[in-house]
Amino acid sequence: MKLPIYQVDAFSNHLFGGNPAAVVLISDQWPTDDVLQKIAIENNLAETAFFQKRENRYQLRWFTPEFEIDLCGHATLASAHIIFTELHDKGDKIYFDTVSGELVVTKKEGLLQLDFPSRMPEEAIMEKSMLKAFSIKPKEIYKSRDYMLVFESEIEIRELVVNSSMLSASDFGKGGIICTAQGDEADFVSRFFLPGASVFEDPVTGSAHCSMIPYWSEKMGKEKMVAYQLSERMGYLECTNRGDRVLIAGNAVTYLKGEIMIE
Template identity: 70%
Template sequence: MRLPIYQVDAFTDHLFAGNPAAVVPIANEWPMDDVLQKIAIENNLSETAFFQNQGDIFELRWFTAEFEIDLCGHATLASAYVIYNHMGYEKDQIVFETMSGPLIVKRKGPLLQLDFPSRKPEIADMDQTLLKAFSIAPKAILKSRDWVLVYDNESEVRALKVNESLLRPEQFDKGGIVCTAKGDGVDFVSRFFFPGGSIFEDPVTGSSHCSLIPYWSEKLGKKEMIAYQLSERKGYLNCTDLGERVLIAGNAVTYLIGEITVV
């Protein structure tokens, strides 16, 4: 079995920035799930996306190096980028069928815009294990799929140090921890940590913005915002709050084109 593979840097307009995702189109029958998981492990990126063209829609699945995940922003953006830029797709929008329901990606000038579900976080009890793991205590803790730690300012988020050994992966149910604050030159900033993952700090996390957008939209009184993820690779996201849905837009660039041979 031979499968094409693309590696795309998402939420950036230049190489070696943003969040790299592997994208594997499936032309014929889906491989067994354990094969998909092994490919994701071999790629050793935060996510590998697999999609299959089913006519009017594309079936899309995402795998970390540990398990299949229910929602991933940067790998969805990367998949749409491959469909538009390497497969000659000409329609104005792509409809993906996923574990999180139908997801639409549209071209908006040079950007690709994701239409994702809103996951507004709710106030949660202060988890002492969580607090001990971070060098600076947050002013608030919230929870949706991910834990959301809110800080006073961008400098605190930049300066955070995390003791990964204190965080138990089973506590997070395939989610992670997003640390966020009002931005200095943008509307809000964040960093994202994935306990137990092969990549502990994710470079740019689209899915976490399903929670960050409704939170900051309410706090800032704005529907349209610019977000900046403060990882080493860094990335910008154009964000819109639509109530039950959020829009997340960004650039992407191709890093690698190749082929997987599975014997």
């Protein structure tokens, strides 16, 4: 079995920025889940996306090196980028069928725009042992799929130090921890951490914005916003609140393409 593979830097307009994702095309029979998981482990990126065309739609799945995940923004953006640029899809919309339902990616003003479900977080309590892992105390704590910690300012997000060992030792389960605040130049900024994962700080996390967009939209009274994810690689996202849906737009750049050979 030979599988085309691509690597894409998502939410960036230049190489070595944004969040790298592997994208694998399944043209015939799907490999077993065990093989898909091993490919994700071998790639050793935050996510590997697998997609297969079915008439005018695509089935899409995402795997971290640890497990299959229910929603991933940057790997969806990367998959759409490959379909448009390498598979030369002539339309301006791509329809994905996923475990999170139908996801649509649209070409819009030079960007690729994701249409994702909104995940408004609710007030929550985090265990004191987990909070001790953060060098700065958040002013508010929320949770949807991920915990969301709200801080006073962008400088706190930039200067935040997180003890990965303390978090990884906790019984955390799936999901991650969003750290966010109002931005100085952007409307809001964030960083995203995954306790126990091979990539502890994710460079740019589209799915985390499914919670931040409705939260900040309500707080700021704005429908359209710009967001920066303040990782070392940086990410730029144009965000729109649509009630039960959120729109997340960004760029993507192809880094490499090749072939996986499986006996």
